[in-house]
Amino acid sequence: MTALAAVWRVGRVIPLGWYRSLRGAHPVRVLRWLRNGVVAAVAATALLNLLVAIEARREITAARRTSQAISDIGKASTAAGNAQAALADAFQNEDVTLIGTGTAFANDTAQVNTDVTSAAEGNAAGAEGRTQIQFVQGQLTTCIQLAETAVHDYDSLGLAADSAALQALTASDARDNITHADITDTGGLIAARRDLRHLQQTALNAQRGSRWLDPTYFWPLLLGPVIGMLLLVVATAYLLARYFRRFVSRLLVSALLITAAVSVTVASFSMRDDHQLSADPWAGLPATTAIALVLLAAAAALGYLAYRPRLIEYRFQPS
């Protein structure tokens, strides 16, 4: 017998055996299984709701930090541009031998340093991001040192003394000869800052596309147990009608509706939170979580009680 045939046989035997034992089981026993299934479905809903709320909150918090880092890098870019203008202005219009690089240049470079340090706190690009932030800070230090050297050389070199410092600020990235794309981290301070912003933006996009913030992932995850519960309720209704000549209990329908309502509400909240990168995600609020858990506990109780009358009627010792 080939391995494939063996797998085929096992694959057929297991569901077949399960189906035979189901057919052979007493309806009350099947009813008990259905009750357990309904309670498990409600419990799974509670667990997944909690998981989605916690993970989404974590991802949103991280994404908000990254978003703030990108904003800081943007501010640093503006300050670097101002520093460039301030340095050029100091050499053109002021006596650098007396005032050095000037207050405006000092303030702008200090601002760049502050913004990059703030951005480092929200780095979402891991080790690559840390290295790149370090590179940008190094570029800044180089610019400042070159500007100071330019002041030192001003007497002998004149206006041209600041060319190396300006070059360190404004040099553009090298280009790939084949793709003609910019090669990151190969230019001056302003280009390095642009590269850093691009890296963090890519990381932010990845965070926003993570499964806990992706509706195509969390909607099926939250509605899966509800659909499972619906199938169990339909099976219960069929069993009750066929073997007990009864309608399905209103308690069971209520349990299903409550479970579905909680799942849909949490999923909707998550969608809204993710879209807005909300500071206080509704899905993760303690009140939302508490209400959802209370409702789901009630649904589990209702589901359990819905089966009780039939199971009591036919109580017998388990074989």
Place this chain on the structure above:
Amino acid sequence: MRASLARAACCAATLGLLAAAAGCGSGPQADSVTIMVPWSGTEFSTFYQGVIKPFEDKSGIHVDVEVTRAQDLQLNAAVAAGNPPDLAVLPSVGEVDQYANEKVLRQLGIDPDAYAKPFRGLMMVKGKVYAVPVKADVKSLIWYDPNFMHGAPTTLRALAALSARKSTHWCLGLASGPTSGWPGADWIADILLVKLGAGGFRAWLTGKLPWTAPQVMDAWTTWKSLVRDSLPRASLIDFGSAAAGIAASPPACSLAHGALSAMDFPSHLSEGKNYDYVAFSPGSPLQVSADFVGLFAAHNPSATVLLTYLSGKGAQTAWVNAVGSDAFSADNGVQPADYPKGIRRNIAKLLRQNSGHTLCFSAADTMKPDLSAAFYQAVMDYANGSRSLTQIGQGLDTIQKAVGSSPVPAAEICTP
């Protein structure tokens, strides 16, 4: 009771599995390596296109190349912040020694015998290998336009005679961002090497011959007398673009000094026809240099993969043959025949141990980083006339006393 417990356990396990299945499954991160290099322009593009891109294509490892002229400054800052790149190119042996002693450089399992002297001895600190030479150069070269002169004068006497007539012959650029001044430092070290030989060169670098010694002072003044008319503007001219003066119409200059990588000859010029070289002062030792790669990453296996690739014969051969490349290899496995025919193959022969030249490692690259930085600045000050030679010599002696002399053992500086 036992059956109920078993069912409850089964339920709990199912729910746990459900939660685990929902949570797991984030994909593995792509491998990447960061390497900091001091190269720009053609030097960078041949490295990137000829060496790094094929590596990325073959290995699937992304290489983030950080380019900076202020290599020393930026690497120091990154190391101090505890966030160095995975690999870094270290042009100075002083840096290799510094980072190895600070225990931030990782020891390498590479056989130093695979590399030519004097590079072999410079890979090691206290007998252990910490860096690999990935790109070598011969610095003691004089470049000239064959259309204007049949062979350049090579001896100091002939050069002095030429300069006495017209010293604007020299294409001289000292500007190089934060390391401005190094082309002059190489010039002065070459003159010192010619005048004092390998023994005097060693004595100077190991601190036995002070900067204020008459022989050392004489090297400075000799340099100034050779290039005196080119000196006033040299601080403003980029070292690479200075050599383009040879091709200007009419030519702005006709002689240049330094390594091929420092001569940014326009691409439309052809070697041998528009420019050629002679070794500086035949019979004298030659100054050579190398860019070493050191490993800083403790937990990135991809960094080791890249380092092994860069130091291997395949990458070295690809590098020296890349379009527009001016690289030379210190790897014994890369023979002169592996280079393109012409000037580059001939220069590669100078790096072989049987070339007949004593090879001495570049003076400034052998010094402690602070001293070499001061040497470069001193050249700028001397060129600009902002400090007297006596002040410069005394200043450099003070710094040398403070930071120490070359960390390289005297025997390793020059090798026959």
